[in-house]
Amino acid sequence: MHLSYCTNVHPAEDLAGIIGQLDTYAVPIRRRLGSGVLGLGLWLAAPAAAELAASPQARRRLRRELDVRGLEVVTLNGFPYESFQAPVVKHAVYFPDWTSPDRLDYTLNLARVLTDLMPDSAGYGSVSSLPLAWRTPWDPGRAAAARKHLDELAGGLARLAAETGRTVRVGFEPEPGCLIENTTQAAALLSEVDTRWLGVCLDLAHLACAWEEPGEALGRLRSAGVPVVKVQVSAALQADDPVAAADVLRAYAEPRFLHQTRSALGPAADDLDAALDQRLPGPWRIHYHVPLHASPAAPLTSTIPVLRAAVHELRTAPGPRCEHFDVETYTWGVLPPEQRPADAAGLADGIAAELAFARDLLAGQAAVR
Secondary structure, eight states, rough: OEEEEEGGOOOOHHHHHHHHHHIIIHHHHHHHHHOEEEEEEOOOOOHHHHHHTTTHHHHHHHHHHHHHHTTEEEEEEOOOSSOOTTSSGGGGGOOOOTTTTHHHHHHHHHHHHHHHHTTOOOEEEEEEOSSSSSSOOOOOOHHHHHHHHHHHHHHHHHHHHHHHHOOOOEOOOOOOOSSOHHHHHHHHHHHHHHHTTTTEEHHHHHHHHHHHHHHHHHHHHHHHHEEEEEEOOEEEEESSSSTHHHHHHHHTSSSSSOOOEETSSSOOOOOOHHHHHHHHOOOOEEEEEEEESOOSSTOOOSSSSHHHHHHHHHSSSSOOOOOOOEEOOOGGGGGGGGGSSSSSHHHHHHHHHHHHHHHHHTTTOOOOO
């Protein structure tokens, strides 16, 4: 089992910036954890992925830079295409979607890069991607284009494995508001793809926001023959009484990311400020990744109980086991000011604390590297 943290929390998008962030964040985090090797869920923006895919020399250089720092990569985050830490992201993160050949090219570039980055000890590499598209607009023509690209993706991954001897699998990540929001939709829309290469990336904050029970959700995927190829270890924000918590919740409403909000009673909003304005009935779960090890501002809580239950199910249920667990709290820079790290050292401290939390949780289930 490989544990990592996702580097989409950092803004670097070119090769020089990516290498620089290794020294600023990854190496200090590894040292804080006292670990000989630290896993990274590397995020490469599309231009950097294209540059690396086109140059074996550049890939070898990046692998050397990782190795000398005691860093390993078995998984890449291929959801954001570029500019993920821009001042405003919101719906832009869903484009290009799987109706576009640009999304196919980007994902195959990532797979090519990963074959040269992952260590020999890895049974496979994984790339996470968006759940096909935002839910609207959608029609038969867009569905056909997406299915064509998924078939081409599976074929490309098969050819890459034949060429390199390395297996890379792509997991589509159910997310609130998208075409695939929950495991019911994942089972319906992904059961007919080539599951030797394609499956699900299960984000545990998103699972909680869908108000899904982990055992039932994983059983649904198993019954449909859809594998979990990657898990994003994350927790969402929860408000049991949104009316009483309204002032505190407004501190979390911010302009960069969408914070889709889902009521246990069914009503939904595509952003937190809309949910507050509409006064959706509670309780709420909010697509806002919060630090795993720290409680949010009272009276809010997090969905850590769902995370714990999901990890238990993932590690004890029958069938093939997922090997990749990636801590993905990309929201450190937009937390309410009193919870936000003051500098790079503070961010490294926070990520190290999250990884220690995740390591302790997973260590009860299996050996973690």
